[in-house]
Amino acid sequence: MEKQPITVRVASWSALRPGRAIAAWFAFVALCLAVGISVGTNSAVAEDYRIGESGRAEAIATEAGLEQRPTEQIMFSSRSGELNEAQAREAAEELTGRMEKLPEVLGVADPALSADGEMLMVEVTMKGPKREAKEYVDPLLEQTAAVQAAHPDLLVEETGDASVSKGLNKQRSDDLARTEAITFPVTLVTLLIVFGSLVMVGVPLLLALSSIAASVGLSMVVSHLVPDAGVGMNVILLIGMAVGVDYTLFYLKREREEREKAAGGLGPEALVGIAAATAGRAIVVSGLAVIVSSATLFLATDIIFSSLATATILVVFVAMVSSVTVLPALLVKIGRRADRRAARARARGKQVRQRGPERTGRLFAALLNPARKRPVATLVVSTLAVIGLALPAFGMELRVLNKDTHSREIPEMQTYDRLNDAFPDRRAEHWVVVRSGEERTGETRAALRELAERAKADPLFSDKEPEVRTSQDGRVSVMTLAVPHRLSSDEAADSLERLREDYLPRTLGGVEGAEYGVDGPVAVDVDYLAHQNDKLPIVVGFLLLLTFVMTMLVFRSAVIGLLGVLLNLLSVGAAFGLVVVFFQWGLASTLFGFDESATNAIGSRVPLFLFVILFGLSMDYQVFVVSRIKEAVDGGMPTRQAVMDGIEKSAKVVTSAAVVMVTVFASFMFLHLAEMKQIGFSLAVAVLLDAFIIRVMILPAAMTLLGDASWWPSRKTRRTPAAPGTGDRQAAPAPVRIP
Numbered sequence: 001m002e003k004q005p006i007t008v009r010v011a012s013w014s015a016l017r018p019g020r021a022i023a024a025w026f027a028f029v030a031l032c033l034a035v036g037i038s039v040g041t042n043s044a045v046a047e048d049y050r051i052g053e054s055g056r057a058e059a060i061a062t063e064a065g066l067e068q069r070p071t072e073q074i075m076f077s078s079r080s081g082e083l084n085e086a087q088a089r090e091a092a093e094e095l096t097g098r099m100e101k102l103p104e105v106l107g108v109a110d111p112a113l114s115a116d117g118e119m120l121m122v123e124v125t126m127k128g129p130k131r132e133a134k135e136y137v138d139p140l141l142e143q144t145a146a147v148q149a150a151h152p153d154l155l156v157e158e159t160g161d162a163s164v165s166k167g168l169n170k171q172r173s174d175d176l177a178r179t180e181a182i183t184f185p186v187t188l189v190t191l192l193i194v195f196g197s198l199v200m201v202g203v204p205l206l207l208a209l210s211s212i213a214a215s216v217g218l219s220m221v222v223s224h225l226v227p228d229a230g231v232g233m234n235v236i237l238l239i240g241m242a243v244g245v246d247y248t249l250f251y252l253k254r255e256r257e258e259r260e261k262a263a264g265g266l267g268p269e270a271l272v273g274i275a276a277a278t279a280g281r282a283i284v285v286s287g288l289a290v291i292v293s294s295a296t297l298f299l300a301t302d303i304i305f306s307s308l309a310t311a312t313i314l315v316v317f318v319a320m321v322s323s324v325t326v327l328p329a330l331l332v333k334i335g336r337r338a339d340r341r342a343a344r345a346r347a348r349g350k351q352v353r354q355r356g357p358e359r360t361g362r363l364f365a366a367l368l369n370p371a372r373k374r375p376v377a378t379l380v381v382s383t384l385a386v387i388g389l390a391l392p393a394f395g396m397e398l399r400v401l402n403k404d405t406h407s408r409e410i411p412e413m414q415t416y417d418r419l420n421d422a423f424p425d426r427r428a429e430h431w432v433v434v435r436s437g438e439e440r441t442g443e444t445r446a447a448l449r450e451l452a453e454r455a456k457a458d459p460l461f462s463d464k465e466p467e468v469r470t471s472q473d474g475r476v477s478v479m480t481l482a483v484p485h486r487l488s489s490d491e492a493a494d495s496l497e498r499l500r501e502d503y504l505p506r507t508l509g510g511v512e513g514a515e516y517g518v519d520g521p522v523a524v525d526v527d528y529l530a531h532q533n534d535k536l537p538i539v540v541g542f543l544l545l546l547t548f549v550m551t552m553l554v555f556r557s558a559v560i561g562l563l564g565v566l567l568n569l570l571s572v573g574a575a576f577g578l579v580v581v582f583f584q585w586g587l588a589s590t591l592f593g594f595d596e597s598a599t600n601a602i603g604s605r606v607p608l609f610l611f612v613i614l615f616g617l618s619m620d621y622q623v624f625v626v627s628r629i630k631e632a633v634d635g636g637m638p639t640r641q642a643v644m645d646g647i648e649k650s651a652k653v654v655t656s657a658a659v660v661m662v663t664v665f666a667s668f669m670f671l672h673l674a675e676m677k678q679i680g681f682s683l684a685v686a687v688l689l690d691a692f693i694i695r696v697m698i699l700p701a702a703m704t705l706l707g708d709a710s711w712w713p714s715r716k717t718r719r720t721p722a723a724p725g726t727g728d729r730q731a732a733p734a735p736v737r738i739p
Contacts, residue, residue: 004277007284011276011328015269021329025322029214036217044227046129048303052527053500057433057517064476066469068431068519069106069125070133072160073419074144076120079155085113088120091151098143099124104136114422121423126162133162134169141166159415164403167410168673175671176237182670183241186663190656191245200252203330207322208244212236215315222310229303232311234676238683239613240315241664243290243620246657247283247323250624253653254279255331268335272328278631279624280324285554286623287320290616292550296543297612300535302528308609312616367692368651371700372644379701382693383570389689390573392580398532399601400525404488407672420486425462428483428492430499430523434476434508434516441474444514447507448479454503455481460495483522492522529604536608543615551619555626556714563702563710564626567694568618572611575686579606583678603675610679614686617661621695625650629703639710643703647696658691 004012014021046067050058061067074095076088092111099108099122109123124140126133141158148156184205191201215236219228255275262271294316297309370378406413420427432451436444448468455461462482470477481499485491499518508516544565552561582588584602629646633639665687668680703710 005281007276007280007324008273010324011272011280012269014325014327014329015272015332018329018332021326022333025326025329026210029210029217032214032217032221034217036220039221039224041220041228042223044131044229044303044307046131048227048229049131051302051524051531053517054519054523054527057431057519057523060435060476060515060517061431061433061478061519064435064471064473066433066471066476066478068130070128070130070160070162072124072126072137072140072158072163074122074124074147074156074158075415075419075422076122077118077155077157077418077422079153083118083120084153085117085120087151088154091147091154091156092120092122094150095122095143095147095156098147099140102139102143104128104139112423116422119418119422121419130161133160134165137162137166157415157418159412159419164406164410164412164416167412168406171407171410171672172234175673175676176234179237179667179671182667183664187241187245187660190659190663191249193656199334203252203327203334204245204248207248207327207330208241208319211244211315211319211322212240215240215311215318218314218318219311222314226306226310227303229307231304231307235308235311236315238664238668238680239312240319242617242661243287243316244319244322245660246620247287247319248327249657249660250283250653251275251279251323251327252331253656257649259335268332268339271335272331275331276324276328278627280328282623282627283320283323285550285627286620287316289547289550289619289623290316290613292546293543293612293616293619296539296546297609299539299542300532300608302531302535304605305608309612312613316616365648367696368644368647368700371697371704375701375704378697379705382697382701386570386574386689386693386698390570390577392578392585393573393576395584396576396580396607397584397601398529398604398607399488400528401603401674402487402521402525404486405674409672424484425464425482427485428487428522429520430481430483430496431519432479432481432499432504432508432516433519434479434511434514436475436511436514438473438475440511440514443511444477444508447511447514448477451479451503451507452481454507455499458495458498460485460491460498487521487525493526496522496526532604532608539608540611543612547615547619551622554623555630555711557711559706559710559712560626563699564619564622567622567699568615570698571618571686571690571694572614574689575610575614575682576607578685579610579678579682582681588677588681603678606675606678606682610682610686614683617683617687618690618694620657621654621690622699624654625695625699633711639706639708640704643700647700651696654691654695658687661687 046062047059050056058067074092076091077083089111096108096111099105104126106125106127109125112121112123113119114121126137126140128136137160141163144156144158148154187205188201191204192198216233219232219236223232255271258266258271258274266274291313294309294312297305297312300306403413403416408414408417432448434444434448452466452468455466456463460483462484464482466482467480468477483492483495485495496518504516504518508514547568548561548565550561551564552558555561579602584600586600625647627646628650629639629642632642632645637645662684665680665683668676669684671677671680
């Protein structure tokens with residue numbers, strides 16, 4: 001007897017021992033959470049984020065003890081009318097005394113008065129790394145609040161990287177709660193429409209939520225191998241709800257289809273075995289495709305993308321495992337209960353109504369008609385339409401979404417804007433780091449003085465005297481050059497280019513053996529974008545190759561592999577084009593009222609993340625649809641007929657899955673974080689296009705025209721059409737043997 005596939009063997013074990021399987025699954029979820037909570041999350045540290053010249057400069061400064069410390073700015077201004085400077089200085093003195101007593105504080109600078117005399121500012125330097133400062137900024141905020149309470153006539157406000165990060169995290173938590181409030185009801189309604197049963201609706205939601213919970217625990221454990229950059233939770237929720245419900249939905253629909261086909265002739269265990277051999281296998285293949293696609297993000301050699309990849313891989317793997325392990329057990333439990341109820345009804349003489357086969361539905365029938373009747377015209381028109389949607393992507397402008405794009409609903413960001421208006425020289429900074437030999441310290445100091453003079457005479461830089469800090473051994477110096485322009489402005493980028501390409505080579509470049517570079521918020525953004533642009537071709541190249549190889553191996557067809565890559569490219573390209581139209585061109589602001597900070601440019605991480613994730617999700621539909629087509633072909637049906645048969649049979653489940661995915665993704669458009677708006681929008685429109693255009697028009701039209709050539713070079717599938725009257729019969733997988 002031919003050995004059964006692993007999905008069938010696992011389903012058989014679960015079906016025979018449903019109680020144990022269910023208990024084991026929830027024990028696994030509890031164990032993941034318990035272990036994760038016990039070991040905690042290992043967050044990424046400063047060195048994990050270092051990239052390019054700015055990263056090398058930061059490393060040199062850190063080794064010499066000259067790293068940039070986290071700072072908080074406390075501002076004193078009048079609630080109405082002119083500022084009473086004496087009163088403000090008295091309050092600033094009180095604040096200084098309070099702050100200097102805190103163990104979290106390294107030092108407090110003297111108060112600085114703005115040029116217009118309307119604001120007094122005190123800068124507090126904190127201990128520890130900048131990226132961890134948000135964890136211990138609360139005592140500073142409490143002292144600021146205490147001074148505000150003692151001086152009600154003044155407006156006392158605090159801002160800084162730490163307090164802004166804290167406010168941003170709070171807003172993100174509130175946003176996620178709002179997202180859950182949107183996605184759960186819509187998902188519930190969608191599943192009710194599909195299944196018409198609260199019990200069956202609860203299964204996908206239960207498995208999706210338990211998969212997310214297990215993934216959260218596992219992500220804490222894995223963070224000790226791949227440090228967490230703080231983006232994993234968003235991705236686990238975003239992808240977990242989508243694929244968790246989707247995978248369960250595909251399995252449930254196949255089990256129900258086989259139940260209706262058997263008309264009571266097979267028990268729940270056998271039905272689960274058939275579903276495991278078909279939908280279960282497709283789920284595993286689809287999940288592995290998403291996992292492999294996501295793994296290419298590690299090639300970007302960037303901690304953010306590594307965290308994104310880790311979170312995606314974990315939640316997809318857990319969702320895939322839940323669908324082929326505990327789901328069969330749940331279905332057996334539900335099936336046995338239904339059989340008992342039917343038996344009791346028959347015993348009482350009642351007639352048990354059997355569900356008839358599901359119909360495709362008018363919408364999908366209408367969508368499939370063009371590909372069925374006019375495949376050439378359908379292929380040409382629909383492909384050109386999708387290409388037209390993709391054209392704007394060639395004008396995509398990428399930008400690192402920094403403080404300039406954060407929501408101004410965060411109080412600390414409003415304070416940050418007022419600080420920049422009062423002290424424009426603080427808007428951006430360049431930190432010039434230089435290391436030279438002890439015998440060259442005199443030359444280095446002279447070169448830095450010349451650099452300062454050049455910068456002061458340049459309108460791209462502040463005309464104030466730059467600050468210079470030097471290590472104890474005199475070998476390393478850090479000069480801070482202020483830039484009176486916004487962080488994301490062209491002027492700030494121009495000042496960095498002039499510094500790196502002109503001023504530094506002319507000054508520090510003349511010091512023999514000196515190592516130098518520019519760090520700072522502007523430099524970090526520029527270097528990060530350049531690094532991503534360098535890695536993009538590598539990631540995309542590997543992704544295309546792996547997608548082709550995986551599809552070819554699964555379906556034993558180079559044509560299907562190539563077709564899958566081309567269709568995925570069309571889907572991704574159209575999504576990119578639409579995100580440019582809506583966000584870069586500003587249509588989202590007009591239609592949805594989005595803040596302009598979320599538009600005008602595309603987040604630098606958005607294209608690479610979307611390319612990888614969309615390729616993986618597109619493989620979902622490719623695998624599920626083509627699997628049904630191949631089943632029909634293997635059962636003797638001619639390819640052209642099998643194409644329509646397979647798509648018709650998967651139509652309702654693909655539609656339902658698309659609605660769930662689009663709901664989850666679209667809800668992220670209403671988050672405040674600009675990148676999440678763009679990612680949510682892109683994923684939602686890509687799934688819509690993929691489900692209703694790519695897989696319903698372009699794919700069937702292409703495979704109808706290709707016919708048996710679709711399976712080249714496989715000879716096993718390209719068989720002679722079945723004899724008349726047998727083409728509608730398919731060889732069903734052998735059911736699970738139950739003793």
